Amino acid sequence: MIKSLHILSFIALFFLSNLIVAQEEVQSDDVNVDDLGDVSDGFKDNFFNALSAKAIGNHDKAILFLEACEKIQPDTGVVQFEMGKNYLMSNAFAKAEQKITRAIELSGESEWLLETLYDVYNKQTEYEKSLTVLEKLARINENYEELLPFQYLRANKNEEALAIIEKLDKRLGEDDRRILVKRQVQARLGANEARDGNIEDLEAAIAANPKDEKSYINLIYLYSKKNNTDKVQEIAEELDKNLPKSDKAQLALYKIYLEAGKTRKGIRSMQKVFESTQFDTETKINVLNDFIQSDATDIEDNDIDNAINDFADQVEDVKAFNALGDYYLKRKDVGNSIAFYQKGLDIDNKNYDLIKKVALLSIDIKDYNKTVEITEEALDVFPAQALLYLLNGVAHNKLNEPDKAIDQLESGLSFLLDEPKLESDIYQQLAISYDQKGDATKAAKMRSKIKTLSKN
Secondary structure, three states, X not given: OHHHHHHHHHHHHHHHHHHHHHXXXXXXOOOOHHXXXXXOHHHXXXXXXXXXXXXXXXXXXXXXXXXXXXXXXXXXXXXXXXXXXXXXXXOOHHHHHHHHHHHHHHHOOOHHHHHHHHXXXXXXXXXXXXXXXXXXXXXXXXXXXXXXXXXXXXXXXXXXXXXHHHHHHHHHOOOHHHHHHHHHHHHHHHHHHHHXXXXXXXXXXXXXXXXXXXXXXXXXXXXXXXXOHHHHHHHHHHHHHHOOOOOHHHHHHHHHHHHOOOHHHHHHHHHHHHHOOOOOHXXXXXXXXXXXXXXXXXXXXXXXXXXXXXXXXXXXXXXXXXXXXXXXXXXXXXXXXXXXXXXXXXXXXXOHHHXXXXXXXXXXXXXXXXXHHHHHHHHHHOOOOHHHHXXXXXXXXXXXXXXXXXXXXXXXXXXXXXXHHHHHHHHHHHHHHHHHHOOHHHHHHHHHHHHHHHHO
């Protein structure tokens, strides 16, 4: 059953590529400029300039024009919508969500606004939120119903997925993509049904055949659901004893041992998980993240270090490199931490979380040229992220390059969105820049702005 689930997970990835095609078939209306109403020429000029900038992919410039519109008329839904779209295209998801939500407040739940909000959540893998929006879209336009089965599957809403598939099959006829989803849902439900077997029957099965690995695993699952840690440990240790070539018991034991303060035993179980070929990369990442959350990382242990290093050599995965970076950061090994975060960035240079981690740690270890390098590369991808301008400015100040720092910091101020702490930090760095230039008047002005912000 577990093997079949892995196969069906691969099938789901194939389905996802087809799902994108289905999504593209749902056409969204664009904003009509006539909806601007009676506005000033200055407003119109900025708005049309923003549309032109967006059309050629210059989203940071488009946002600047739209901010000018916002200052003239702060409660215009179409401006909020356009700002949200530009932030989305810049992968500034939090700001995109804020602007689109504001546009919906001002203009109502129109199809194109909800569709953009759906994209914002989907790109962040916020599947519960995106599903809520998609259900609203399906009530507006039934074509969106074709996206619901996979979205329900992502959100682990199996019964809802089957119900919508049945409805679509009746309305549109069977479809290969829906058939694949249906199979995966049925496999998932079948696995749940197997796990929900009777405890007494499973214990009897093990008594009759102490080598029945599946019964051990199902029994561990059932006792886990009941939060009966003692029985989970008992069954897992029995599995380990009776089937020493199976590593499945270690998935239950490592966490129990760590939480019980039996650190050495927990580390031995973790070592077996990392060295095992019976578990996929995702499972090992979860184990490593659990280990990072424990206090056991402070313990010097060559075996676990060797196991983690072997795991690092085996993987080529962004999540794995992020977890490995977190592990070494907790061990206060900043050099190895940055190295693994950088490996993740080598695979995905648009991973904003990794960019921030490397930039901040580079400042901590005084590698300011590295900070400048990574933030400047990142600003090509995230031109509206004020934090990146701040970090770049900090690095230039540390390198005694105040003019470059001022240029970056002032650009960062243009992209602030109700972020007083970040704004205060930028003014603090600007004060440092002007101090380096010997301009005491402007430095004092920056510090005055900091005081004003602190009062507010």
